[in-house]
Amino acid sequence: MIFLERISLALVILAACRSSPVPAGPISIIDDAGDTVRLAVPARRVVSLIPATTELLFAIGADSQVIGRTSYCDYPDEAKAVPNLGDGIKPNIEAVIASRPSLVLLYNSGQNAGVSGRLRELGVPSVRLNTDALSSVPRVAQMLGKLTGHQRAADSLAAVFDTALASATQPQRTRRPKVLLLVWEQPPMTIGRGSFLNELVERAGAENLFADVAGTDGVVSIEAVAARNPDLIFTTAEGPSAFASRPEWQVVPAVRDKRFLHVTGSEFNRPSPRSPLAIRELTAQLNRGTR
Amino acid sequence: MSGARFGGLGLVVILCLLLGLSAGAVPLPLAAVWAGLWHSGAEASGIVRDLRAPRVVLAFLVGGSLGICGAALQAMIRNPLAEPYLLGLSSGAGLGAVIAIATRAGGAWAVPLAAFIGALCAVALVYRLSLVSGRRLDPHVLLLSGVVVGAFAGALMSAVMVLSDAPGVRNAFLWLLGGFGTASWRALTVFSAYALVPVALLLFHARSLDLIALGDEPARHLGADVDRLRRVVYLCTALLTAASVATCGIIGFVGLVVPHAVRTVFRPLHRTLLPVVFLVGGCFLVLADVVARTAVRPLELPVGVVTALIGVPLFALLLRRTLA
Amino acid sequence: MILQGRDIAVRYRPSAPLALDGVTCGVAGSELVAVVGPNGSGKTTLARALLGLLPLERGAVSVDGRPVSSWSRRALARVVGVVGQQEEAVFRLTVAETVMLGRYAHLGPLAAPGELDRAAVSAALERCDIVDLADRPVDSLSGGEWKRVRVARALAQEPRVLVLDEPTASLDIRHEMELFELVRQLVNGGLAGLVITHHLNLAGRFADRILLLDRGVVVADGPPSAVLSRAALSRVFDWPVAVTTWSDGSPQVVPLRAAEQESSP
Numbered sequence: 001m002i003f004l005e006r007i008s009l010a011l012v013i014l015a016a017c018r019s020s021p022v023p024a025g026p027i028s029i030i031d032d033a034g035d036t037v038r039l040a041v042p043a044r045r046v047v048s049l050i051p052a053t054t055e056l057l058f059a060i061g062a063d064s065q066v067i068g069r070t071s072y073c074d075y076p077d078e079a080k081a082v083p084n085l086g087d088g089i090k091p092n093i094e095a096v097i098a099s100r101p102s103l104v105l106l107y108n109s110g111q112n113a114g115v116s117g118r119l120r121e122l123g124v125p126s127v128r129l130n131t132d133a134l135s136s137v138p139r140v141a142q143m144l145g146k147l148t149g150h151q152r153a154a155d156s157l158a159a160v161f162d163t164a165l166a167s168a169t170q171p172q173r174t175r176r177p178k179v180l181l182l183v184w185e186q187p188p189m190t191i192g193r194g195s196f197l198n199e200l201v202e203r204a205g206a207e208n209l210f211a212d213v214a215g216t217d218g219v220v221s222i223e224a225v226a227a228r229n230p231d232l233i234f235t236t237a238e239g240p241s242a243f244a245s246r247p248e249w250q251v252v253p254a255v256r257d258k259r260f261l262h263v264t265g266s267e268f269n270r271p272s273p274r275s276p277l278a279i280r281e282l283t284a285q286l287n288r289g290t291r
Numbered sequence: 292m293s294g295a296r297f298g299g300l301g302l303v304v305i306l307c308l309l310l311g312l313s314a315g316a317v318p319l320p321l322a323a324v325w326a327g328l329w330h331s332g333a334e335a336s337g338i339v340r341d342l343r344a345p346r347v348v349l350a351f352l353v354g355g356s357l358g359i360c361g362a363a364l365q366a367m368i369r370n371p372l373a374e375p376y377l378l379g380l381s382s383g384a385g386l387g388a389v390i391a392i393a394t395r396a397g398g399a400w401a402v403p404l405a406a407f408i409g410a411l412c413a414v415a416l417v418y419r420l421s422l423v424s425g426r427r428l429d430p431h432v433l434l435l436s437g438v439v440v441g442a443f444a445g446a447l448m449s450a451v452m453v454l455s456d457a458p459g460v461r462n463a464f465l466w467l468l469g470g471f472g473t474a475s476w477r478a479l480t481v482f483s484a485y486a487l488v489p490v491a492l493l494l495f496h497a498r499s500l501d502l503i504a505l506g507d508e509p510a511r512h513l514g515a516d517v518d519r520l521r522r523v524v525y526l527c528t529a530l531l532t533a534a535s536v537a538t539c540g541i542i543g544f545v546g547l548v549v550p551h552a553v554r555t556v557f558r559p560l561h562r563t564l565l566p567v568v569f570l571v572g573g574c575f576l577v578l579a580d581v582v583a584r585t586a587v588r589p590l591e592l593p594v595g596v597v598t599a600l601i602g603v604p605l606f607a608l609l610l611r612r613t614l615a
Numbered sequence: 616m617i618l619q620g621r622d623i624a625v626r627y628r629p630s631a632p633l634a635l636d637g638v639t640c641g642v643a644g645s646e647l648v649a650v651v652g653p654n655g656s657g658k659t660t661l662a663r664a665l666l667g668l669l670p671l672e673r674g675a676v677s678v679d680g681r682p683v684s685s686w687s688r689r690a691l692a693r694v695v696g697v698v699g700q701q702e703e704a705v706f707r708l709t710v711a712e713t714v715m716l717g718r719y720a721h722l723g724p725l726a727a728p729g730e731l732d733r734a735a736v737s738a739a740l741e742r743c744d745i746v747d748l749a750d751r752p753v754d755s756l757s758g759g760e761w762k763r764v765r766v767a768r769a770l771a772q773e774p775r776v777l778v779l780d781e782p783t784a785s786l787d788i789r790h791e792m793e794l795f796e797l798v799r800q801l802v803n804g805g806l807a808g809l810v811i812t813h814h815l816n817l818a819g820r821f822a823d824r825i826l827l828l829d830r831g832v833v834v835a836d837g838p839p840s841a842v843l844s845r846a847a848l849s850r851v852f853d854w855p856v857a858v859t860t861w862s863d864g865s866p867q868v869v870p871l872r873a874a875e876q877e878s879s880p
Contacts, residue, residue: 227317248475514692514720559706
């Protein structure tokens with residue numbers, strides 16, 4: 001008996017070392033909402049209702065296991081071939097169930113607590129994740145790796161991400177350019193400390209004009225912007241564009257001198273493996289702008 | 292005696308305007324404000340002249356306009372609890388704004404224009420409903436129709452917001468809640484051009500409002516052309532309120548609370564009431580705007596929230612005083 | 616005749632019966648006419664028709680010789696003063712301010728009140744004996760005082776005709792008499808008075824002429840002693856009455872009780 005046990009143990013250890021996509025044994029993780037989720041085998045049919053996780057699933061090689069996405073899941077291009085199950089903000093449980101998933105990935109919002117419970121009643125495990133911070137990329141990637149049987153790929157992605165992030169992060173300079181992160185113009189809204197865009201900008205070597213705003217976003221006045229006098233005004237593809245020509249904005253020197261930093265590209269919409277690239281892009285633009 | 296009151300009022304107006312100019316996201320001493328106002332080269336001149344000055348004046352004009360709209364409506368509906376937004380205007384404006392954002396209508400003026408049109412459509416619908424019942428502009432029918440149309444537009448607005456995938460539809464709410472953050476001389480000019488005729492008409496008909504407040508029949512017997520007066524008041528208040536919404540979102544309570552407050556100090560006769568309400572309403576909104584932009588510096592609170600927060604306890608106080 | 620209606624017919628809705636059918640009624644200066652009749656006989660309808668407030672199916676109303684429709688409301692208010700049945704004040708004006716509102720017909724929306732207006736208001740306050748109430752807010756007045764304030768307001772219009780619709784409703788004896796005495800004095804002073812009332816006895820004491828209406832038709836039109844007859848009243852009001860004569864010669868109506876009805880001829 002002891003001999004058999006030793007052989008079994010050795011076999012288990014051997015099996016764990018192999019890089020097969022289907023490791024042995026049940027999977028158990030604790031999601032960001034504190035729930036313990038158990039799967040007997042890695043999930044073969046995953047509905048990803050978060051754009052960040054859709055991107056990550058493709059990045060760790062689990063693309064064939066993704067059977068549902070949201071309308072905001074726009075990267076990579078191959079993701080667009082996956083069936084669209086709605087905007088994901090208020091998940092359509094019927095549509096999700098109809099695709100017969102073995103795992104559903106939900107954003108960790110208060111609303112989705114109810115959705116998660118409902119799915120559990122219907123026999124579908126779901127995992128709630130916080131995907132707002134840059135630090136979520138390696139963490140969530142590794143969780144997804146366990147859940148889908150791509151642990152090795154996930155681990156290497158995490159390692160690569162950490163290195164790339166570290167190397168893309170600019171050293172702290174004494175004089176950093178002040179950037180206004182303008183996401184809406186009527187009323188004028190900016191991004192605060194709590195947002196990942198803030199982190200991107202700071203790692204790129206600039207300073208958020210409204211770093212004292214604690215939350216993710218807030219309404220500000222043009223007067224506050226003018227008084228703080230940003231060096232650059234940052235906007236994304238979905239952000240405002242008309243403000244530059246409006247007379248009340250001309251009080252801000254950066255608007256008068258047209259010192260704008262405009263980025264298109266979904267790598268600025270969410271934390272992802274492309275974030276280090278986004279940081280490099282920003283750094284390049286900043287250096288151009290302040291030359 | 293009343294001369295002293297008016298003098299006091301004038302002083303209050305000047306103080307409020309000065310406060311509005313000196314308060315803001317950036318604290319400026321009065322001397323700097325003064326210098327910035329008159330000398331274009333001064334340090335604070337950009338902020339004071341191009342941002343604060345039009346903002347304060349616009350807040351004053353909008354507050355005054357909403358105030359006299361409230362007073363006129365209270366006379367016309369014979370109910371001291373009337374508010375310009377009871378006519379369904381606010382929801383109509385909200386619906387227009389949200390549709391403009393959802394359809395990604397371009398141009399800086401798309402949203403305000405859509406809000407204006409939405410407000411007027413709601414008013415027209417309320418008017419049409421009052422005709423259908425055969426009781427043209429009857430106060431009770433107006434109030435009921437206003438509530439119904441308001442609820443309808445509000446429901447449509449929520450539907451559009453849920454169904455639309457345009458970015459910033461949620462931000463439409465923030466705009467609707469009211470703010471002067473994007474006030475400019477241009478916005479001020481447009482609003483003034485719009486408001487001039489309705490305000491003048493309401494002031495012209497001040498004494499007629501005293502009559503109509505007595506009731507339709509007594510007013511007629513005293514010589515008032517009640518039907519024409521109702522149409523004029525309705526149209527003027529609709530235009531003024533719609534223009535306010537288009538300029539700075541939905542700001543409630545000014546039209547409700549200011550006439551009440553003024554009636555506790557001044558006579559309720561509209562020939563004095565309306566001009567005083569205009570001045571006090573203007574001051575009220577200027578002060579509310581000051582709170583909106585200094586309470587959570589550097590962020591801004593929506594002005595509509597501030598007027599509600601001030602307005603409700605103030606209203607409770609006034610009720611106690613008048614009913615005690 | 617300052618206020619004159621000829622052969623007036625009024626129908627409220629296309630399918631409804633006529634509320635007034637061929638009523639001719641007028642009032643001249645220094646004359647007090649009372650319009651009486653049972654509920655639904657068309658008294659208030661007649662008053663509103665005479666004031667040009669109702670569309671006529673037939674007939675014409677003229678004020679001072681001209682058709683009522685040719686008068687603007689303001690011009691009409693300078694000739695006809697009306698005291699309606701009920702009025703509730705929403706805003707707390709003083710008595711003086713309320714009476715001053717009667718000058719609207721002369722001032723219009725814009726003009727500031729002048730000497731003439733203040734004089735008219737004082738005169739109105741005096742004639743209605745409410746000078747000492749001038750600064751009181753109207754919501755602190757009794758029913759009788761409020762009525763007199765409204766009469767004063769109508770007088771401030773300096774009209775030539777005074778129309779009162781059920782002026783004694785909810786007034787006690789003293790206030791009823793005071794009001795009618797006031798109206799009588801005003802009529803003696805030259806005003807034309809038209810009073811809609813259900814109070815037969817007061818009409819009998821004070822009116823020069825009484826118009827008896829029944830279901831939209833004039834049943835009788837003449838001095839009280841002629842109109843307030845037992846036969847006519849019993850028929851029109853569908854209740855047996857007896858008519859006695861008071862010491863000043865005016866007929867007084869006494870409705871009979873069941874026991875009394877058998878013994879009466």
